[in-house]
Amino acid sequence: xxxxxxxxxxxxxxxxxxxxxxxxxxxxxxxxxxxxxxxxxxxxxxxxxxxxxxxxxxxxxxxxxxxxxxxxxxxxxxxxxxxxxxxxxxxxxxxxxxxxxxxxxxxxxxxxxxxxxxxxxxxxxxxxxxxxxxxxxxxxxxxxxxxxxxxxxxxxxxxxxxxxxxxxxxxxxxxxxxxxxxxxxxxxxxxxxxxxxxxxxxxxxxxxxxxxxxxxxxxxxxxxxxxxxxxxxxxxxxxxxxxxxxxxxxxxxxxxxxxxxxxxxxxxxxxxxxxxxxxxxxxxxxxxxxxxxxxxxxxxxxxxxxxxxxxxxxxxxxxxxxxxxxxxxxxxxxxxxxxxxxxxxxxxxxxxxxxxxxxxxxxxxxxxxxxxxxxxxxxxxxxxxxxxxxxxxxxxxxxxxxxxxxxxxxxxxxxxxxxxxxxxxxxxxxxxxxxxxxxxxxxxxxxxxxxxxxxxxxxxxxxxxxxxx
Amino acid sequence: xxxxxxxxxxxxxxxxxxxxxxxxxxxxxxxxxxxxxxxxxxxxxxxxxxxxxxxxxxxxxxxxxxxxxxxxxxxxxxxxxxxxxxxxxxxxxxxxxxxxxxxxxxxxxxxxxxxxxxxxxxxxxxxxxxxxxxxxxxxxxxxxxxxxxxxxxxxxxxxxxxxxxxxxxxxxxxxxxxxxxxxxxxxxxxxxxxxxxxxxxxxxxxxxxxxxxxxxxxxxxxxxxxxxxxxxxxxxxxxxxxxxxxxxxxxxxxxxxxxxxxxxxxxxxxxxxxxxxxxxxxxxxxxxxxxxxxxxxxxxxxxxxxxxxxxxxxxxxxxxxxxxxxxxxxxxxxxxxxxxxxxxxxxxxxxxxxxxxxxxxxxxxxxxxxxxxxxxxxxxxxxxxxxxxxxxxxxxxxxxxxxxxxxxxxxxxxxxxxxxxxxxxxxxxxxxxxxxxxxxxxxxxxxxxxxxxxxxxxxxxxxxxxxxx
Numbered sequence: 001x002x003x004x005x006x007x008x009x010x011x012x013x014x015x016x017x018x019x020x021x022x023x024x025x026x027x028x029x030x031x032x033x034x035x036x037x038x039x040x041x042x043x044x045x046x047x048x049x050x051x052x053x054x055x056x057x058x059x060x061x062x063x064x065x066x067x068x069x070x071x072x073x074x075x076x077x078x079x080x081x082x083x084x085x086x087x088x089x090x091x092x093x094x095x096x097x098x099x100x101x102x103x104x105x106x107x108x109x110x111x112x113x114x115x116x117x118x119x120x121x122x123x124x125x126x127x128x129x130x131x132x133x134x135x136x137x138x139x140x141x142x143x144x145x146x147x148x149x150x151x152x153x154x155x156x157x158x159x160x161x162x163x164x165x166x167x168x169x170x171x172x173x174x175x176x177x178x179x180x181x182x183x184x185x186x187x188x189x190x191x192x193x194x195x196x197x198x199x200x201x202x203x204x205x206x207x208x209x210x211x212x213x214x215x216x217x218x219x220x221x222x223x224x225x226x227x228x229x230x231x232x233x234x235x236x237x238x239x240x241x242x243x244x245x246x247x248x249x250x251x252x253x254x255x256x257x258x259x260x261x262x263x264x265x266x267x268x269x270x271x272x273x274x275x276x277x278x279x280x281x282x283x284x285x286x287x288x289x290x291x292x293x294x295x296x297x298x299x300x301x302x303x304x305x306x307x308x309x310x311x312x313x314x315x316x317x318x319x320x321x322x323x324x325x326x327x328x329x330x331x332x333x334x335x336x337x338x339x340x341x342x343x344x345x346x347x348x349x350x351x352x353x354x355x356x357x358x359x360x361x362x363x364x365x366x367x368x369x370x371x372x373x374x375x376x377x378x379x380x381x382x383x384x385x386x387x388x389x390x391x392x393x394x395x396x397x398x399x400x401x402x403x404x405x406x407x408x409x410x411x412x413x414x415x416x417x418x419x420x421x422x423x424x425x426x427x428x429x430x431x432x433x434x435x436x437x438x439x440x441x442x443x444x445x446x447x448x449x450x451x452x453x454x455x456x457x458x459x460x461x462x463x464x465x466x467x468x469x
Numbered sequence: 470x471x472x473x474x475x476x477x478x479x480x481x482x483x484x485x486x487x488x489x490x491x492x493x494x495x496x497x498x499x500x501x502x503x504x505x506x507x508x509x510x511x512x513x514x515x516x517x518x519x520x521x522x523x524x525x526x527x528x529x530x531x532x533x534x535x536x537x538x539x540x541x542x543x544x545x546x547x548x549x550x551x552x553x554x555x556x557x558x559x560x561x562x563x564x565x566x567x568x569x570x571x572x573x574x575x576x577x578x579x580x581x582x583x584x585x586x587x588x589x590x591x592x593x594x595x596x597x598x599x600x601x602x603x604x605x606x607x608x609x610x611x612x613x614x615x616x617x618x619x620x621x622x623x624x625x626x627x628x629x630x631x632x633x634x635x636x637x638x639x640x641x642x643x644x645x646x647x648x649x650x651x652x653x654x655x656x657x658x659x660x661x662x663x664x665x666x667x668x669x670x671x672x673x674x675x676x677x678x679x680x681x682x683x684x685x686x687x688x689x690x691x692x693x694x695x696x697x698x699x700x701x702x703x704x705x706x707x708x709x710x711x712x713x714x715x716x717x718x719x720x721x722x723x724x725x726x727x728x729x730x731x732x733x734x735x736x737x738x739x740x741x742x743x744x745x746x747x748x749x750x751x752x753x754x755x756x757x758x759x760x761x762x763x764x765x766x767x768x769x770x771x772x773x774x775x776x777x778x779x780x781x782x783x784x785x786x787x788x789x790x791x792x793x794x795x796x797x798x799x800x801x802x803x804x805x806x807x808x809x810x811x812x813x814x815x816x817x818x819x820x821x822x823x824x825x826x827x828x829x830x831x832x833x834x835x836x837x838x839x840x841x842x843x844x845x846x847x848x849x850x851x852x853x854x855x856x857x858x859x860x861x862x863x864x865x866x867x868x869x870x871x872x873x874x875x876x877x878x879x880x881x882x883x884x885x886x887x888x889x890x891x892x893x894x895x896x897x898x899x900x901x902x903x904x905x906x907x908x909x910x911x912x913x914x915x916x917x918x919x920x921x922x923x924x925x926x927x928x929x930x931x932x933x934x935x936x937x938x
Contacts, residue, residue, distance in 0.1 A: 207691060209791040219757035224674060224876025227806055228776035229767045230756035234710070235779050241704055242711030285688035287699035287795075289831020298698045307697035310704050311794050312785035316803060322678040322839050324804050324877075325780050326756075333786060335793050337696055362758020370791050407693025409794075 006144060007394060008013035010454045013143040014136065014447055018442070021136045021450070022119065024054065028094075028128050029112040029121040031246060035071050035095035035164040040310070044071040044160050047094045051131075051158060057141070058135045058390045066176065068168035071095060071160030075179065078138070078154045082281045085461050086384075087153040089182035092189050093162035096123035097435045103439035116441050124441040125432035130188040131158055133427070138451030144454060151461035155182060159410070162189070166410040173417045182386040182420050183466040188449075190427035192403075193274055195442060198330035198396040199403045200388055201424035205306070206338035206375035207408040209349050210228050212237070212355060213331045215364045220316070220325040227326055231362040234315035237330040240358055244308045244334075251336075255350040259341035267380070267455055270402045271299050276279070284430065303404035307337040337406065344372030373408040376415050376422045383464040388423055388452075391459050395451035425452065473479070475613065476863060479923045482612040483605065483916055490605045490919070491588065491912070493523065497563075497597050498581040498590040504540050504564035504633040506593040513540040513629050516563045520600075520627060521545070527604045528611070530788055531627075535645065537637035540564060540629030544648065547607070547623045554930050555620040555853075558651035560883060561600035561658050562631035565592035566645065566904045567879075573906035585911050593910040594901035599657040600627055602896070606922030609824035613923060620930035624651060628879070635879040639840075643887045652935040653853040656880045659919075660897035661872075662743060664911060667865040668872045669857055670893035673805035675844035676877040677816050678780070681706070681824060682800045684833045686698050689785070689794040696795055700831040706799040709827055713777045713803075717763035720777045724819040728810035732773050736849070740768050741870045772873035776806040806875065813841030841878040845884050845891045857892055857921075860928050864920035894921065898909070 014021075024088030033047035034040040048071075052063045055076040070197060074094060098123040099109035107113050123129070138150055145151065157180060159169055193199040199458035216233035217226075246252050263271075276299055278290060292301040301307075315330025317323035336347055348369050361364045378385050380402070392400045405424070415422045427449035433439040483490075489705045502516035503509040517540075520531045524545040531546035543563060568578035568591035576582050588598070607619055614620065626649060630639055643651060662668040685702035686695075715721050732740075736830030745768055747759060761770040770776075784799025786792035805816055817838050828834045847854050849871070874893070884891045896918035902908040 026741045141683060164718060206695065207793060209793065211791070216756065221754055221756070221805055222876065223776075223778045224806060224874070226756065227759045227778045227804075227875065228770060228774055229770040230751075230754055230761055231758055231760040232779055234782045235713075238707035238710030238779065238782060241707030244704075282699075285690055285695045285699055287685065287690070287695065287831060288833070289700055290698055291700040291831060292698045301698040305697055307692075309692045309696045309793075309795060310701055310707065310785065311692060311792055312787045312796065313703045313707060313799065314783045314787040316779065316781035318781045318783040318800070322680070322802055322804065323780055324676060324678065324778075326778060327781065330782065331787070333791055335692055335696075335791065337693060360758075360760065362756060362760060364757070391809075395870065405693070406696065407691060421746065 007266060009144045010140045010451055013140045014450050017136055017139070018447065022114065025129060025132050026112040026119065026121070028132065029123050029281065030110055032110045033095045033160070034098050037098055037163050041071065044095055045091065048072045048074050048160055051094050054135060054350055055156065058139060066172060068161070068172050070164070070168050073157060073159040076156040078150055080151055080153045080461070081147065081149045082151070082461070084420065084465065085152050085467050087181065088184045088460065088462050089154065089155045089157060089180055089414070089418070089420070090134055091157055091185055091187045093127045093159045093409060094131065095160045095163050096128070097126070097163050099437070106438055115192045116445070118440040119443060120438055120440045122437050122439055125428040126434040126439065127162070127189045127440040129446055130426055130428060130449065133449035134453055136450045140450060140454035140455070141457050143459060151457045154457065155180065156416065158212060162410060169410045170417065171412040173413055177417055180418055184416055185411065185414045185418065185420050187422055187424045188408070188426055190405055190424045190426035191430065191432070192426060193401065195429050195445065197275060197401060198392055198398055199222045199401045201403050201405055201426065202380065202385065203340065203377035203404040204411060205406055205408055206342065206344060206373045206412060207335055208338060208344045208369060208372040209311070209333065209335035210351065210367055210369045211331065211333050212365060212367045215329050216362065217326060217328050220328050223326050230326055231360050232326050233363050234327050234330040235334050236360055236363045237313060237315055240355060241310050241313065241332065243358060246442065249292050251306065251392040253350050253354045254306070256306065256347065259343065260306065261340055261341050263300060268300065271297065271303070274299065274401060274403070302406035304339060306339050306342060309335050309337070311335050337408070338375045340375050340377035342375065344374060348372070374412040374416055376412050378423050382421055384421065384423055384460060387456060387459040387463055388425055391455035392452045394455050395448045478613045479609045482609045483919050486605055487916065493585065494598060494601050495581040495588065495590070497601065497668055498592050499579055501579045502564045502629070503567050504630050506567055507851035510540065513564055514542055517541045517543050522841045523604060524625065525606060530865060536642065537630070539633070539637050542629055542641060543625070543627040543703050543740040545625040547605055547619055547706050548928070549620055549622045550616065550618045551620070551930065553650040553934065554621045555933050555935050556624065556650065557929065558624045558626060558649055558654045558883065558887070558889070559603055560654055560656045560880060562596045562628045563600065564632050565597070566595070566632050575907055583912070587909040588912060589907055589909045591908055591910050594897040595908065596631070596658045598910040598915055599895055599897060602918035603657065603922055605919045607926070609919060609923035610926050614927060620926045621696045623926065624649065631879060632643070638879045639882040639886065642882055646886055649887055651887055654880065654887065654889050654891045656891055656893045657895055658878070659874055659893045660899065661895060662870065664898050664914065665746060665766060666870060667861055667867055668870045669854065670872050670874055670895065671854065672809065672846035672873040673844065673851065673880060674815060674875055674877055675811065675842045676804055676879060677813045677838060677841040678802065678804035679820065679836055679838045680800065680802050681834060681836045682798060683828065684798050685831065686795060686797050689797050692793040692795050699795055699836060699914050700829050701795050702776065702832050703796050703799040705829055705832045706782060706784055706801050709777050709824060710801065712827060718761050718774065722777070722819050722823045724777065725816065728812065729775065729808055730810050737769065740766065740772070742872060743768065743872070759841070762860055771875035773808060775808050775811060780804050780872065806877070807844045809844050809846035811844065813843060817841070819874045820933065843881040843885055845881050847890055847892050851890055853890065853892055853929060856925060856928040857894055863924050864917045884931035
């Protein structure tokens, strides 16, 4: 409520604490919590301990380190004084991608520096900076309300293995589901359209992937002696790939699109009003052309349409020169991006049937699926989404637009297990260099993130009374 | 002519010299002339020297060792006393495949043994045995005619790099074309249908092969962020492969079949009368089904029809597990078996055009062809072929049938450079184990080879007066 959280109080509070906040973030960035590198396992633990201590210092009455078979997660909880307030679970991660000066960093990746209004360092944007804005944010919220506790029941779950594929995350969430129970999940591990266009992400695609092996002759055989008279498993693999799409770029697997809600005119209009520059997008994609399902724009294709993609194909002789064989085997790695309405296990069954029906006589095949990730989609009229949009609009002083993400993430596990809608609140921008050398965060945007959360909890408590509360 | 070469004289001569002949062959087999293994380079030279000396002892007035940048070839010449007699060039090779006891040999591969009417040892059939029957054969021919020189101008070219892909062979033939000039080339490096079905091979397929590289994004890109909106080079490669054939298994490249003479009813009847057992053929092929161009039998497909075959395909991630990328590149290795009437360079041009027209926007490609091998086909009514059939029929006492080979060989270089028809005279059988452990030659068949050539030179001189003679 703007009455109890005057924006000037919030801004003054942030200004006053800005230096200490940035110093603290820099201290955290100095811990090289690289989850993919076993030699940094101690650093990942140290990062969890550092964060837990900082959250305690922030005021969270409950801070815990949750071990996993891999790296530990941090959990914190700060209940509202109003028992009927909504419960919000914030998700982020405290582990980071590997980084070394030799990769092209201008300064040491784990010695953060502030230059030209940016803080450079591994994890500045992905994801320590975006986790950290919640600490000063909740303090600014309290400064504005004068209350001793936030207006919502606030929980944080900050995992330590996101950059390693979150191998233990779902099990952790399932095991701790009662502690994590929430009315809404807010994921702070995405970004905005650009420095000048604040946006809220409203969905991520899901993904299902499989490996298919094709076995033809019992060994590579002579293409002179036998070629033209026996089936070739590499040809079988290639024909399957070629048959995946029709001429309009639509996936041909029967049932693949079942259950998908078509984009509404309103949703298409929201996407179309973004200042999209296809040439710039292609430069980012490092692709030399755009291509995809007919009838959809590039953004619609990557955000709102499911795909079938060949991630890898192999078979026969791949060394230098030629080798005149009919190969004994071939293999495919396919992945399917999924959108809201698609059930991964139904897609898997459809793929299995479609493949089995197309493999020719004389070729044996096997197909193995990995664990799928479900798609997430926040309905545009969800009250919590409206609160995020309002809070962000106040912080940025601009109309907030909507994006989605084409990728897939562990947020879907939270949605599945906790049966709560997922929202995305991030202030990172495409130039921040996630997973690249010279990762940075824009300090102005980081502080807008602080300000957004300072407004958000009050707005949410005021406008939303979830049935379960 | 049967008058001047009574079969009994030939047979008695062979019986008398059989033991010495086999002892000599065994001595040659003891030289491990493995051209593919640099440590045996000295043995390959020793093999050439041994053969040259033996040919001199046989009576060839000219025996020479022809060096190449690799292993040496042996050339021998024995002119007829009749200047108008046809000139015959016999082709074979004195190098052998690698072999080691550990590969599954029952006895040392380079310590030949005779057991159950067979001589076991590396090179017994491929190709020393089949080169060597020409030595006793020409002596038996002279014994029968009582002449001091063969009825034809006889030349032998026995190369030393066939098992290494004959890298220097064409250049050698081009350089020595005048010395090698012949009215007909007889290749003794193939086989017969079976122990009980003597056959003459009348053709080999040619081959053209290429590598095609496809480049999409400048690096592997995230299939979540970009998938569905950019072209995938692995998909492009797969679609090309899938488009190679129509539903009838015919190659779709425009012009591919241009110039090919369809099999005549007579030719099809000759193939159909062979005692072909498809189940047995599939066991040999190690394939679990037969498949190919509609309207042709398996033997017609491998002997008389051109093909397009994927020898290798690769692109994207091929390691364990999954990786959700749109790959930066993909590659294909294709080979095309060619039959008489197809010009390799025209096929190459057709393939280039067809590929270029099918690669989608945003994918760059490059295509590189290897050196092609032309197909060979002996017309069934060629007088030299008729002589071979008669000579073989006399030796075997059976009707001689016709086969072809699906593979491709250096014989085509002789045909091209010397502009002479190529015939195939071999007595090896499928069970001889070429390139496998326990290679052997059937002694009865080996001596039938001796006998065939003992009759052949006289028959050829009697029935054929080439225009150039």
